[in-house]
């Protein structure tokens with residue numbers, strides 16, 4: 001294979017935007033993390049969600065300390081991860097805005113731990129906060145999943161700073177047969 005010319009090769013501390021672009025090469029899904037704290041509902045769009053462990057069932061996500069819901073989530077015993085479906089870009093944008101009442105204009109129901117479950121998602125996870133870890137300007141939240149629900153819907157994706165839709169890779173079948 002030919003050696004490719006790097007679009008960026010440098011120190012992320014000096015060039016944060018180039019660092020963001022590098023990170024954007026890693027495609028993710030899009031989630032809305034929600035919680036109900038003393039009857040106040042909080043939620044924000046999150047793509048730092050990742051699976052951690054199957055046994056015990058653990059996931060993680062991280063929240064920036066500039067987020068207005070930072071203190072609420074830092075003290076939350078429970079939360080829900082809503083995995084957005086491919087037709088939920090507007091919901092992602094809605095929960096990506098800072099502060100205010102985000103729940104009066106979107107359809108949702110209360111999960112078993114009280115955290116809002118958004119209508120039409122591809123999956124959701126109800127979690128208890130297992131541990132929290134400082135990571136630079138973010139707090140990494142590890143959650144223990146006690147309820148996982150999947151729907152027959154395709155997930156919304158995010159890569160290279162843009163929303164994407166998943167489609168089957170034509171090479172997938174070929175390599176499956178070959179290997």
Ligand SMILES: Cc1cc2nc3c(=O)[nH]c(=O)nc-3n(C[C@H](O)[C@H](O)[C@H](O)COP(=O)(O)O)c2cc1C
Nearest residue numbers: 044045046047048063064067068069096097098099
């Ligand atoms: C696709 C996408 C992914 C995001 N991922 C995260 C994330 O993982 N962690 C985070 O703290 N903010 C993330 N954000 C930004 C927050 O959603 C945004 O700062 C929001 O306004 C915070 O809401 P709040 O101030 O009401 O808490 C993301 C935004 C978008 C659009």
